Amino acid sequence: MTAHAAVVEPGVRGDDGGFTLLAPEGTSYRVDIASEVLAPDNPLLAEYCEGRKVVAFLGPTVDRLHGERLRRYLTARLAPGSWDMVVIGGGEEHKTMESVEEICARAKAAGLDRRGVMLAVGGGVTCDLVGFAAAIYCRGVRYIKVNTTLVGQVDVGVGVKTGVNALGTKNMLGSYHPAHASINDPSFLRTLPERQIRCGLGEIAKMAVIKDARLFGALEECPDVFRRPCPDPSWLPTAEHGGRGLEDYVLRTSMELMMEELCPNLREHDLARLVDFGHTFGPVIETASDYRIAHGESVAIDMAISTQLARVLGLIGAEDCERVVRLITALGLPVHDATTCTPELMLQALRAAWERRGRRLHLVVPDGIGSAVFVDDLEDIPAGALAEALGALAARSGGLPGPLAVAH
Template structure:
């Protein structure tokens, strides 16, 4: 039955239709991988709703691309008058308590009761806003995620965190609130802009660097994954080159491996009682890179810069070799991600980022650095990252950016 977690023991179990997780604290949930999620012939979403009132929230762009099919599905599968669809503003600037309050007000006006369901259709920002709203509305109600972005499918869609930005800090307010269902249709990725695909690939590179050398080598062979066959693809994924419900073999391997790795890493520490987390690779410097830059860089781009900087720190601290550092940074560049941002990659701001992470993580730095491809370690103390070492890492990235600019000008 939809919604039933099949795992009989703690851990993550994979099957053709998705993944089941059962955490040591007893929290269990399922992440589904399905095709034609909005096809009236697919009963999955309707089964999860199970006769409850539904208030759906969708971003403007996703509404333009998939809104008609979403409404058609709800009309075909649910009782008349039991559902409504509402657009909400997206973008990091709208990831706020104000947006959460607006979602709650909309739900109340639509008559959503404690047995109802909030439905989030979109990328990570929509899922974070609606999930946080659901955690507070009537002291907590069910919500369902239909993840339409690559970041959503491999990251936000497989975890239990919700949150919004506040007090000039990324994800300052939030809650651990597992979704009632998390539905992922790879065909939805065919409509994403290239920039959003690359941002999702940044999160996949993160998992490869810290946990899976073979996944990393696959990305090296296919840095254009999810971008190779986009011309001609239709919104339903069935056009020429579309990944469709199952995706190409490479893309299917990449996305399912990333989802499984993330869930396996989250499972023993689902509510982050242990603040030393490997999945925080790329997430020490990136919050300041994002906020100090006025969100000029997208989240995945800031994570890429963070990973490049962390790789150079690992090299300078003697925790990894020069070849590993070079391969990590070179892969990010080949994907088309930035590895340096002159406006925010300053010793002052990056020192501020270290101190903010140290404070947020219980006065331990827990900086994740690669030691080899597929392996990582923690640098736990602030004093273990001397100012001179941080400056040298930034200088190395700045010099690399200068060389790249000269080469582009020469080739042009």
């Protein structure tokens, strides 16, 4: 009698503790959702370290807020002498190859070998830097992400991309390097300033606009989610019936939507990607502002431009267009920036995207709430359409300079 192993189909599978992804090309990874991951009695992080040498990297803000808890956890859970902790520079200005080289140098000085683990505790910048360093250190070592920001938990923390800014371009250099473990701890969100919460809500709104009308409606009902207590929508199951509350619903749904969209095209062999909504004009806006405009804010402005452009092109109705732009505003995010949102610079952004995506534009625009399509070529955007879309947003925001055109 021959035993047959169960065949696991590619896809994303959720459970009480998080989500597991198996891509068609064989890559598999997990994203855990766990509260109080740095509590000494929580074994999850230590189990992923598996008794290996660990070098933990965190930025100065995370060190100030959570560094002592991390030290206590590593002391309690890992063997003496088996771990080191390093504080690295934070912010986009440190997202450089020089920082990656510094991380590798600190890992080497700590004696990290090919069986070792790089541990990133922080937001998207820290995880991108440490992930890229792990991808090239000794030709690849394990790394673990403990995602402390909302952007990190719904975007960077659920994917496999790492990278740095270079050659005047955001994320110009990087790799695909799945984390050995990625842990989302909602309790970290309580320590975030409102601006970082708003930036995370921008990434969540991105997935709602293109994939999930119900999630969009939940954000409309409670745009202050993660910032203030919100009543659960009437359609959300109550705790007595298996529900976990609005915050958990928003977090889990956005994570699952992102992973489902990434799964069949994990290494981007197909350059037409719905998750690039908000990421065509946005990178140029962010870079041209010298990172005065945060990533989530640039995503929001890009979504507003793309949605208005879809309206001008007749791809989305005026009412749905207004709902998208109104939601962005309600979340406290900008829809226009007078300094960077010029027709000339935004046309440059379209051309840069066209070059980066293999001489196809693949601009993602909504054609309804929870649905999106591609505008595939530069020629599909008539002369004046982009300027008309930008003009509508400039008029709406009063033409005020900077990302504070919408009151925060």
